[in-house]
Amino acid sequence: MIHDSPTPVLRDDALYLGDNGRCFCHRINHAGMTALYTGHDLSGQPVHRVTEADQREARRMGVTLACEGCRR
Numbered sequence: 001m002i003h004d005s006p007t008p009v010l011r012d013d014a015l016y017l018g019d020n021g022r023c024f025c026h027r028i029n030h031a032g033m034t035a036l037y038t039g040h041d042l043s044g045q046p047v048h049r050v051t052e053a054d055q056r057e058a059r060r061m062g063v064t065l066a067c068e069g070c071r072r
Contacts, residue, residue: 009039015050015065015072019043023050023065030069 010016010026017023018041024030034040035047048054050065058065066072 006037008036010036010047011049015067017048017050017054017065019045023068025067025070025072027067027069030067 008026010031012026015023015025016031016035018031018035024032024035026036028036031047032042034042040046055065
């Protein structure tokens with residue numbers, strides 16, 4: 001029996017927002033397997049890739065978006 005290896009859908013050069021505004025990178029222990037391989041959080045909602053516009057808006061509000069696991 002042949003099994004294809006799953007392919008991550010999150011980019012390694014991006015940050016993402018998920019459940020309750022959680023910010024994370026692509027690392028499996030930061031994103032979680034569901035988000036890493038499906039692009040959706042455990043509730044089934046799609047994760048949002050943080051854009052430059054998102055970063056600018058966050059900075060305007062005095063917030064720095066960074067991975068909660070590694071601060072990247």
